[in-house]
Amino acid sequence: MNPEKSFPIEQSYINLAILEIKEQQKKEKKLCNAQQRDAIIGTFEEIHGAKALVDVKDIFETCKNKTKKVLVLGRAGIDKTTFCRYVAYRWANGTIWPQYKLIFLIPLRRLTESRYPPLSSGISYSRIDLVEKECFHHALSDKDKIYLIEQFDKSQVLWLLDDYDEIVQNVPAHLQYLFEQLLNIPHHILTFRPYSNKLSYDMTMEITGFTDDNIGEYVKQFFDQITDESDDASSTGQNLLDFLKLSTNIWGIAHIPVNLELICSLWADTDWSITRELTITHLYDKITEWLCRRYLENWSHE
Numbered sequence: 559m560n561p562e563k564s565f566p567i568e569q570s571y572i573n574l575a576i577l578e579i580k581e582q583q584k585k586e587k588k589l590c591n592a593q594q595r596d597a598i599i600g601t602f603e604e605i606h607g608a609k610a611l612v613d614v615k616d617i618f619e620t621c622k623n624k625t626k627k628v629l630v631l632g633r634a635g636i637d638k639t640t641f642c643r644y645v646a647y648r649w650a651n652g653t654i655w656p657q658y659k660l661i662f663l664i665p666l667r668r669l670t671e672s673r674y675p676p677l678s679s680g681i682s683y684s685r686i687d688l689v690e691k692e693c694f695h696h697a698l699s700d701k702d703k704i705y706l707i708e709q710f711d712k713s714q715v716l717w718l719l720d721d722y723d724e725i726v727q728n729v730p731a732h733l734q735y736l737f738e739q740l741l742n743i744p745h746h747i748l749t750f751r752p753y754s755n756k757l758s759y760d761m762t763m764e765i766t767g768f769t770d771d772n773i774g775e776y777v778k779q780f781f782d783q784i785t786d787e788s789d790d791a792s793s794t795g796q797n798l799l800d801f802l803k804l805s806t807n808i809w810g811i812a813h814i815p816v817n818l819e820l821i822c823s824l825w826a827d828t829d830w831s832i833t834r835e836l837t838i839t840h841l842y843d844k845i846t847e848w849l850c851r852r853y854l855e856n857w858s859h860e
Contacts, residue, residue: 571768571769571772571775572641572644573767573768573772574611574613574614574617574763574765575766611766614645614648614654615653617747618655624744625744625745625760626716626745627744627745627748627761628747628760628761628762629747629757629759629761629763630747630748630749630762630764631750631752631764632749632750632751634751635814636766637765637815637816638720639720639721639749641749641765642663642718645747646661646718649661657713658714658715658716659709659715660709660715660716661715661717661718662693662715663692663718663720664689664719665692666719666720666721666722666724666740667720667725668692669736669737670728670730671730674730674732674733676730676732677732683733686703689706711744713745716747718747718749721750722750722757723750725737752764767813773799773809773813774799777795777799777818781795781798781826784826797825798822802821807838808821808838808841821841824841824844824845827848828844
């Protein structure tokens with residue numbers, strides 16, 4: 559199995575649900591208080607189970623104000639960054655949100671002192687500095703900068719602000735004003751882990767992870783993709799699905815995309831079809847081993 563292989567972004571499965579804050583907090587509390595493994599898995603499936611899903615293209619239909627500010631929550635492994643790349647890709651291909659003429663995708667975790675060192679006294683970074691560094695692979699001309707600055711606050715420009723939680727406690731002092739400017743932009747989507755959420759937004763949504771159908775589709779695509787590496791890829795994928803459905807606990811965690819990717823990779827690498835006794839502990843041991851191998855292979859190519 560090649561650890562560097564990945565799916566094209568258009569093959570991503572992004573499921574969104576409108577989030578009722580009070581109900582979600584009750585479920586989060588139940589999850590935190592669950593002591594037994596089965597109770598934890600059951601509560602996980604309740605949180606990520608069947609909900610009224612919202613299609614990505616309809617996100618802004620629920621916003622009542624002229625400004626469109628949406629908070630998108632997602633737990634670790636739910637692929638909030640993939641969500642941002644996915645919607646940007648679909649917009650660029652003209653399949654969603656024709657009301658926006660420009661979209662800027664900003665990974666907030668990059669607002670670090672090493673990437674944006676302090677400037678001379680009295681000079682601060684601006685949004686155009688951020689856009690030039692994060693959205694372009696070349697320096698912008700003065701003409702381009704002036705044009706973009708004129709567009710920044712217009713209703714036809716959307717900002718995708720990714721991974722708020724990774725930076726909010728560690729924003730360098732000289733970047734604090736720029737950070738606050740971003741959060742005040744009238745049209746933006748902010749991604750965030752749903753822990754200690756004190757942000758007030760017009761609309762809050764949640765990336766719910768894979769549905770049961772998504773799991774089957776993902777496994778099929780995964781093993782179809784490696785057909786050139788394995789003559790029996792189709793049957794291998796079906797064997798994995800059969801195994802997952804027999805293993806309730808592992809089926810539960812497979813709804814998190816990054817977990818399912820790792821499970822598929824491990825299954826492709828190892829003859830799991832000879833066992834029916836794989837535990838979550840053993841699975842995580844194998845995942846840790848696989849991640850180390852992938853890291854070392856990537857490191858050797860640098």
